[in-house]
Amino acid sequence: xxxxxxxxxxxxxxxxxxxxxxxxxxxxxxxxxxxxxxxxxxxxxxxxxxxxxxxxxxxxxxxxxxxxxxxxxxxxxxxxxxxxxxxxxxxxxxxxxxxxxxxxxxxxxxxxxxxxxxxxxxxxxxxxxxxxxxxxxxxxx
Numbered sequence: 647x648x649x650x651x652x653x654x655x656x657x658x659x660x661x662x663x664x665x666x667x668x669x670x671x672x673x674x675x676x677x678x679x680x681x682x683x684x685x686x687x688x689x690x691x692x693x694x695x696x697x698x699x700x701x702x703x704x705x706x707x708x709x710x711x712x713x714x715x716x717x718x719x720x721x722x723x724x725x726x727x728x729x730x731x732x733x734x735x736x737x738x739x740x741x742x743x744x745x746x747x748x749x750x751x752x753x754x755x756x757x758x759x760x761x762x763x764x765x766x767x768x769x770x771x772x773x774x775x776x777x778x779x780x781x782x783x784x785x786x787x
Contacts (some may be wrong), residue, residue: 649701649709651694656754660694660720663747667723670741682735686726692719693751706769710762717755724748 651657667690674683693716700712727744730736736744 651698651701654697654701654758656751656758657694657697659747659754660697660716660751663723663744663751664690664694666740666744666747667727670736670738670744673737674735678735682726682730682733686723686730689719689723689726692716693723693755706762706766710759710766713755713759713762717752717759720748720752720755724752 667686671683671686696712696716696719700709700716703709703712724745727748731741731745
């Protein structure tokens, strides 16, 4: 199955969120460079990266597994953004949009996962239907 991640709105939004996370963590205090800053950046980059890797997989169940990972990373990022805001680690006004962006990516991924879960269920049902012997296909004993 051929898929193109560049046609997915969630990929574009996750990519933009990753760029914004990198920009907004440049000014983090030095004592957070190897703590919260690294964790935020890894979680952010994981979302579009797993969408891309999943799109490269042949089967829908494989694709879905990578979407689950992307969703987990998006949820982690959403939490980390809110934590950093509460801790006062974001020092610029641009960071005010990060919670909205991270919420949007989580919601989009949830919808995509639900859609792919339905597709996997349909594929399995079709496969099971194809395995059943058809009436009139029975051979005499």
